[in-house]
Amino acid sequence: MAERLLMAALVFAAVFALYALWRRPPRKLVQLDLKQLGVRGPAIVQFSTEFCAPCNEARPHLESWAGEADIEYAHVDLDEHPEAVTRYGIRSVPTIVVADTTGEVLGRWTRLPANGEISEAARRARAGV
Numbered sequence: 001m002a003e004r005l006l007m008a009a010l011v012f013a014a015v016f017a018l019y020a021l022w023r024r025p026p027r028k029l030v031q032l033d034l035k036q037l038g039v040r041g042p043a044i045v046q047f048s049t050e051f052c053a054p055c056n057e058a059r060p061h062l063e064s065w066a067g068e069a070d071i072e073y074a075h076v077d078l079d080e081h082p083e084a085v086t087r088y089g090i091r092s093v094p095t096i097v098v099a100d101t102t103g104e105v106l107g108r109w110t111r112l113p114a115n116g117e118i119s120e121a122a123r124r125a126r127a128g129v
Contacts, residue, residue, distance in 0.1 A: 042125035043072040055094040069122035
């Protein structure tokens with residue numbers, strides 16, 4: 001009887017450990033390599049794929065907001081750059097990031113953010129705050 005309880009406890013512990021590994025949260029994105037992304041200054045960066053309809057709908061808005069804030073807009077196609085998925089912990093598309101000149105992430109969204117949210121992050125990126 002004790003052996004069965006011990007075996008059940010070990011199986012439960014192994015299953016729980018595997019589940020915890022599978023469900024671990026994504027790595028927090030705190031820094032972008034802007035030079036690698038072809039960006040010189042503060043930027044709005046969109047990680048997406050060509051066939052993502054919400055990504056394609058968001059693109060003109062993001063380009064417009066970047067222009068209004070006088071910062072760059074960069075689009076990273078994850079089909080062309082699959083290494084960006086693991087490097088930056090991208091788990092869904094679109095992932096939209098606002099980064100300052102050093103690459104520090106000031107805002108990150110997995111949806112099209114409200115204009116006020118992204119404008120504030122873009123303003124801080126431009127100011128270097």
